[in-house]
Amino acid sequence: MVDEPAAQLGRNLTYGLLDSIGRAIVTGQFENKVFPTEAELAKQHGVSRSVTREAVKMLSAKGLLSARPRQGTTVQPTSSWNLFDTDVLRWMLERQLSVDLLRQFNELRVSVEPEGAALAAQVAGDDDIARIDAGLVRMRAAESGLDDPLEADIAFHVAILRASKNPFYIQLRDVVSTALRTSIRFTNRIKGRTADVNEHAKVLDAIVARDPDAARIAMRRIIGDVLGLIEERQHQAD
Known part of the structure; x- marks a missing residue:
């Protein structure tokens, strides 16, 4: 029988190490340095070799590391990172604020969300429209201090991606949610107000109105x- 608390602890240690190393890689702490061995990482972080091995495997899957026999583990260039992975994107956005990164993200949004809105106008069901409307209601409530303006705005945009019925657009909801948290804070700070x-x-x-x-024009105007x-x-x- 599996010891659930021990299993949970193992997962927590793995994700804790994943987060620590991932953030260090993305913020350039290993730049021009030899990446530590699994034994060195285990000792530095006070975890087992198995936890370290699993974290390194997960970071390799995200494109941040490459582990090869006889060559050891090396940090991969930014071009190899999976920028659609929400952990990678979060680490990038937690760095010193990059206006270039925000611009690039919103260039992605303008190529996706207006078309998602146009698709939603054609295929959205009543339940989809109800979710979009609920997001808008939350945004209005946020103007009166009755809801979180950031979460309300995200709920609205994610509901539209879902309403597109396009599985590729729908899978972008986590990316949009993660990056909007920084993008909206940045733009609201400049404007001194919440979204229109x-x-x-x-x-x-x-x-x-189908x-x-x-729908495409209105969404493009927002972005x-x-x-x-x-x-x-x-x-x-x-």
Whole structure:
């Protein structure tokens, strides 16, 4: 019989080590350095070799490490990282704020979310529209301090991705949720206010009206506003 508390502890140790090493790699702490052996990592972090081996295996699957016989374990270049992995994205966004990274993320959004909204206008069911509406209701409540503006905004955007019925768009919901937490904080700090609820309402209205072109334009306008703010900040920094 498996000892559940011990098994849970093992998982917690593995994920704790994964998070610690992953963040260290992404923030450049191993740059121009030889990556430690499993034995060295186990000793440094006070965990077993099996926990270390599992964490290294998981980081390799995320594209951060490469472990090969006789060559040891090496840190991979950024181009090899799985940027759609929510852990990798979170570590990247937890670094010193990169306006370039926010711009690149929102360039991805503008290529996905407007089309997702257009698809939702064509195929969304009543339950999908109810979820989008619930997100908008939360955004209105947040304006009065009755909900979290960040979580409400994320709920709205994720509901639209789900309503597209496209499994590829739907799988991007975790990426969108993770990155929006930083993106929205950044843009709200610049604007000094939360998201424009009326502009978001136009997306819902277009989806309800089954008007894909209007839904696409309304969503593109929202993300275009974000890109405009980021570009303005970049010009100020130059």
